[in-house]
Amino acid sequence: MPPYDDIPAAEITPESLYLDRRRFLRLGAAGALGALLPAAAAGCEQPRRNAADPDAQERPDRPTSYEDITSYNNFYEFGLDKGDPARNARTLRPRPWSVAIEGLVAKPGVYGLEDILRGVTMEDRIYRLRCVEAWSMVIPWRGFPLADLVRRVEPLPGAKFVEFQTLYDPEQMPGQRSRTLDWPYVEGLRLDEARHPLTLLATGLYGRDLPNQNGAPLRLVVPWKYGFKSIKSIVRIRFVERQPVSSWERANPGEYGFYSNVNPDVDHPRWSQKNERRIGELRRRDTLMFNGYGDQVAQLYRGMDLRRYF
Amino acid sequence: MATRLKPVVWGLCLSPLATLAGRGYLGRLTANPIEYLTHQTGFWALVLLCATLAITPLRRLTGWSWLVRLRRLLGLFAFGYAALHFTIWLAIDRGFAWDDILADLVKRPFITAGFAALLLLLPLAITSTRGWVRRLGRHWLWLHRLIYLAAPAAALHFFWKRSSKLDVFEPVLFAALIALLLAARIPGWLHHRAAATRS
Numbered sequence: 001m002p003p004y005d006d007i008p009a010a011e012i013t014p015e016s017l018y019l020d021r022r023r024f025l026r027l028g029a030a031g032a033l034g035a036l037l038p039a040a041a042a043g044c045e046q047p048r049r050n051a052a053d054p055d056a057q058e059r060p061d062r063p064t065s066y067e068d069i070t071s072y073n074n075f076y077e078f079g080l081d082k083g084d085p086a087r088n089a090r091t092l093r094p095r096p097w098s099v100a101i102e103g104l105v106a107k108p109g110v111y112g113l114e115d116i117l118r119g120v121t122m123e124d125r126i127y128r129l130r131c132v133e134a135w136s137m138v139i140p141w142r143g144f145p146l147a148d149l150v151r152r153v154e155p156l157p158g159a160k161f162v163e164f165q166t167l168y169d170p171e172q173m174p175g176q177r178s179r180t181l182d183w184p185y186v187e188g189l190r191l192d193e194a195r196h197p198l199t200l201l202a203t204g205l206y207g208r209d210l211p212n213q214n215g216a217p218l219r220l221v222v223p224w225k226y227g228f229k230s231i232k233s234i235v236r237i238r239f240v241e242r243q244p245v246s247s248w249e250r251a252n253p254g255e256y257g258f259y260s261n262v263n264p265d266v267d268h269p270r271w272s273q274k275n276e277r278r279i280g281e282l283r284r285r286d287t288l289m290f291n292g293y294g295d296q297v298a299q300l301y302r303g304m305d306l307r308r309y310f
Numbered sequence: 311m312a313t314r315l316k317p318v319v320w321g322l323c324l325s326p327l328a329t330l331a332g333r334g335y336l337g338r339l340t341a342n343p344i345e346y347l348t349h350q351t352g353f354w355a356l357v358l359l360c361a362t363l364a365i366t367p368l369r370r371l372t373g374w375s376w377l378v379r380l381r382r383l384l385g386l387f388a389f390g391y392a393a394l395h396f397t398i399w400l401a402i403d404r405g406f407a408w409d410d411i412l413a414d415l416v417k418r419p420f421i422t423a424g425f426a427a428l429l430l431l432l433p434l435a436i437t438s439t440r441g442w443v444r445r446l447g448r449h450w451l452w453l454h455r456l457i458y459l460a461a462p463a464a465a466l467h468f469f470w471k472r473s474s475k476l477d478v479f480e481p482v483l484f485a486a487l488i489a490l491l492l493a494a495r496i497p498g499w500l501h502h503r504a505a506a507t508r509s
Contacts, residue, residue, distance in 0.1 A: 072341035080477040083340060135342060180477065270418060270470070272410065279341050283405055
C-alpha cells in the first residue's frame with residue numbers, strides 16, 4: 001500500500017462502482033460481495049436479516065449518496081446546524097496531523113499521521129450509521145481496524161478503557177468559540193470494544209480522503225453505537241484504567257450514556273428509538289438492536305442490564 | 311391603509327411557503343427534507359404568532375388603529391403554518407403510525423406542548439369569520455385570548471425540542487419575545503380597569 005496521500009486520483013474507486021454494490025446487496029449475494037470486501041466486513045453487509053421485518057427483503061441497505069453524507073453532519077465544532085460543517089469546515093487543516101498516544105501503553109508518544117498509517121492495511125467497509133436523533137445512513141468507509149493500532153502501541157495490563165479527544169483549536173474550529181459543549185470533544189470505549197474487529201479508524205469515505213466535515217483526517221467508526229460515539233478529527237488517544245466521561249455524558253447524563261449502543265428498546269427521554277429515518281427514504285425503518293450488528297457484538301454485553309448501561 | 315397593505319401581508323406570509331416550494335423544485339431541501347420542512351413550517355408558525363401578538367401593542371404605541379385589520383390574516387397564516395407543520399409530522403414523518411403517534415403525544419412533553427398549542431389555535435381559526443364574531447359577541451374576545459396560552463405552549467414546544475441539543479438560542483428568543491408581547495398588554499389592562507373603576 002503506497003502512502004495514502006499518493007494514490008493517484010485514477011486509482012481511486014469511482015463512486016459509481018460503489019453504488020454498483022447495491023446490486024449485490026439487493027440480490028443478497030453475500031458470496032459475490034465477499035469477493036469485493038474483506039471477510040470481516042462481509043458479515044455485516046447482508047440485507048437486513050430481521051425475520052420479524054416483512055420489509056427486510058424489499059428494503060435492502062443502499063449506500064447513502066456522497067452528497068448527503070458530506071452535507072448533513074453533526075459536528076458542533078463547526079456549527080449547530082447540520083449544514084454548517086459542510087459550509088464552515090474548510091478552516092480545518094488536516095495535514096500535517098499528529099496523534100498523541102498516552103497513558104497505560106508501552107509505546108506512548110506523538111505519532112505523525114503518516115507513521116500511524118504506515119504498515120496498516122486499508123479496507124473499504126460499508127457500515128450503517130445510526131444517529132441518536134433517529135436518522136441513519138449507509139456509509140462506505142475507508143480505514144483500518146482500531147485493533148491494529150491498539151496492538152502496535154501495546155497497552156499495559158492496567159488499561160481498561162480508551163479515551164479519544166478531538167482537536168481543540170478555535171481558530172480551525174470556530175464552533176469551539178461558543179460553549180455549546182465542554183471542549184475538546186471526548187469519547188471513550190471499553191478496551192474490548194476498541195479491539196473489536198468492527199471498530200474502525202477511518203481516513204476516507206467512498207474511496208476518497210475524508211472531507212473535513214466528516215472528521216478529517218482520522219475518525220472513529222463504531223457502527224453498533226449511536227453516531228456521536230464515532231469521534232471525529234482525533235488528536236489524542238489515551239489508555240486509562242477508569243471509565244472516561246464522554247462529552248455528551250457530561251452535558252446531559254440523563255439522556256446520553258457511556259455505552260450508547262443502538263437499542264430500539266431503550267428510548268431517548270425525548271423521543272422513541274424504535275425506528276429511524278434512513279436519509280434518502282420516505283418511510284421510516286425499524287431500528288435494529290446494535291444497529292444490526294448484534295451477531296458480532298452482543299457477546300460484549302452479555303449479562304449487562306442495557307437499560308441501566310444505556 | 312390596511313386595505314392597501316393587505317396584499318403586502320399576503321405576500322410576506324406566503325413567501326416562506328414559496329421559498330420552500332422553490333427549494334423543493336430545485337432539490338435543495340437538505341439531505342433530510344422531512345426534517346427541514348417540519349422545522350421551517352414550525353419556525354414560521356412561531357414568527358407569525360409573534361406578529362399576531364404584536365398588533366395590539368404596536369397599535370397602542372403608534373396609534374395606528376388600522377393595524378388591527380391585519381390581525382386576522384396574520385393569525386390565520388400562523389395557524390396555517392402550524393397545521394402544515396403538524397400534518398407533515400403526522401402524515402409524512404410518522405406515516406399515520408397511530409400507535410407511535412399516540413405514544414409520542416402522551417410520553418414526549420415537547421410533542422404534547424406542540425399539540426396543545428395547535429388545539430388551542432383551532433377554535434380561533436374556526437371562529438375567525440365575521441359571522442362567528444357577530445354570533446359570539448363579547449365572548450369572542452375572551453375566546454381569542456386563548457392565543458395567550460397557545461403562543462407560550464408553542465415556544466415551550468420549540469424549547470423542549472431543542473434543549474437536549476444545547477442549542478436553545480432561537481427558542482429562548484421566541485420565548486422572550488412572546489413574554490414581552492404579553493407583558494406589553496399589562497399597562498393597557500391596568501388602565502382599562504382603572505377607567506372602569508372610576509366610572
